[in-house]
Amino acid sequence: MSLFRSFRRNRKTVGRDEQIVLYPSFGSRTPDGRSWSLIVQGCVFDPRLPWFRRSPVMGLIQRAMRIDRSADEYFRQRMRQFLMSGLKGRSVSVLIGDREFPVAESDYMGLFKGTVEVPDEDVSRLAQSIENSGRWLGCQAVLNAPDEREFAGRLQLIEPTGVSIISDVDDTIKHSNVSNRRDLFRNTFAKRFVPVTGMPELYRDCAIAGAVFHFVSGSPWQLYEPLHEFCRTEGYPCGSFHLKRFRFREAAKKLRKSPQKAYKRTAIEPILLAFPQRRFVLIGDSGEQDPDIYGSFLREFPDQIIGVFIRAIRGESRQSERIRNAFDGADPAKWSLYVDPDEIRAEVSRLVTVGHS
Numbered sequence: 001m002s003l004f005r006s007f008r009r010n011r012k013t014v015g016r017d018e019q020i021v022l023y024p025s026f027g028s029r030t031p032d033g034r035s036w037s038l039i040v041q042g043c044v045f046d047p048r049l050p051w052f053r054r055s056p057v058m059g060l061i062q063r064a065m066r067i068d069r070s071a072d073e074y075f076r077q078r079m080r081q082f083l084m085s086g087l088k089g090r091s092v093s094v095l096i097g098d099r100e101f102p103v104a105e106s107d108y109m110g111l112f113k114g115t116v117e118v119p120d121e122d123v124s125r126l127a128q129s130i131e132n133s134g135r136w137l138g139c140q141a142v143l144n145a146p147d148e149r150e151f152a153g154r155l156q157l158i159e160p161t162g163v164s165i166i167s168d169v170d171d172t173i174k175h176s177n178v179s180n181r182r183d184l185f186r187n188t189f190a191k192r193f194v195p196v197t198g199m200p201e202l203y204r205d206c207a208i209a210g211a212v213f214h215f216v217s218g219s220p221w222q223l224y225e226p227l228h229e230f231c232r233t234e235g236y237p238c239g240s241f242h243l244k245r246f247r248f249r250e251a252a253k254k255l256r257k258s259p260q261k262a263y264k265r266t267a268i269e270p271i272l273l274a275f276p277q278r279r280f281v282l283i284g285d286s287g288e289q290d291p292d293i294y295g296s297f298l299r300e301f302p303d304q305i306i307g308v309f310i311r312a313i314r315g316e317s318r319q320s321e322r323i324r325n326a327f328d329g330a331d332p333a334k335w336s337l338y339v340d341p342d343e344i345r346a347e348v349s350r351l352v353t354v355g356h357s
Helices: 002-011 051-064 069-083 120-126 181-189 199-208 221-234 248-253 260-274 290-300 321-326 345-356
Strands: 019-023 025-029 035-046 091-096 099-105 111-119 135-141 152-158 163-167 212-220 240-244 279-285 305-311 335-338
Touching (some): 019 135, 019 152, 019 221, 025 240, 035 091, 035 099, 035 120, 035 152, 069 181, 091 111, 111 120, 163 199, 163 260, 199 345, 212 260, 221 240, 240 260, 260 290, 279 290, 279 345, 290 305
Parallel strands (some): 025 152, 163 279, 212 240, 279 305, 305 335
Antiparallel strands (some): 025 035, 035 111, 091 099, 091 135, 135 152
16 A cells, blocks of 8 residues: 555656656736746656657658658657647646745646745846846756756746737747648648748837737647747747647547637736736737637726737738627727738837836
């Protein structure tokens, strides 16, 4: 019996053959201002691929999507994370400075998310500024001795007032063509990620002016690493990432449903509620449900949301029925459609500047 209990206890820790990735997140001041409430999120997984996933499955998908050999490197790198096993029931703690904080236990997909509270004096001592991206606090996953590997993450420290930009990813900051499933798959798994012209410059200007960023996307968590590398390479400001949970077996059951709206609402609403005094700019595209989602938030949070910008990728106008319905009842002066980011550069910059005054 004691051996069985010992086995179960050990299974709750992260093993030497297992890995952790900590996703960029954020923190807010507690109401009394004495501490910071920090959201820590990530995934525990087994990086080893069994042979039946590694070769036959990848080959089958590659042939079905007619992906040629020239795309092998992109395909295998980005598909690999989807074939790994997320590990349930691992208790995750992080080290911030010299203090250890328990976070959460990983769920059936290996994902975990929890909140830790750190005194302001510790945060002030440990925080570091990232050029044009505000203040960040580093953290590191706690592992059992003698495991000396390092799995590091960072948390954006966001003050109660100021301007935050909540941005979509696909077809907003990078070309994906979400409306065409074959193009979406190829652009996601078989090609170099290509930025939407003008968006890196626009976002950098906003960051320099003091805006902070939250990247909220329907892309799966399995694509975090290539998406993060894309943002870094193209010069997008650092920001928190909020991606969708995904498993092939669950996705097959939901092909006829559209979980995008429900997912984005549950990702965006806590950000708005965490910063009632901040002002928000929402930027997305017309490819899927951003108009409906952003329109509903504009009606529900009219004092916090100062601007909504939708990239029109299907030739829509303000008079299009779908667009009219999405923003019905919302302040017409607060939302607009655009094709070229240059069309909104001056207005977004103005909103960021005014929001900080």
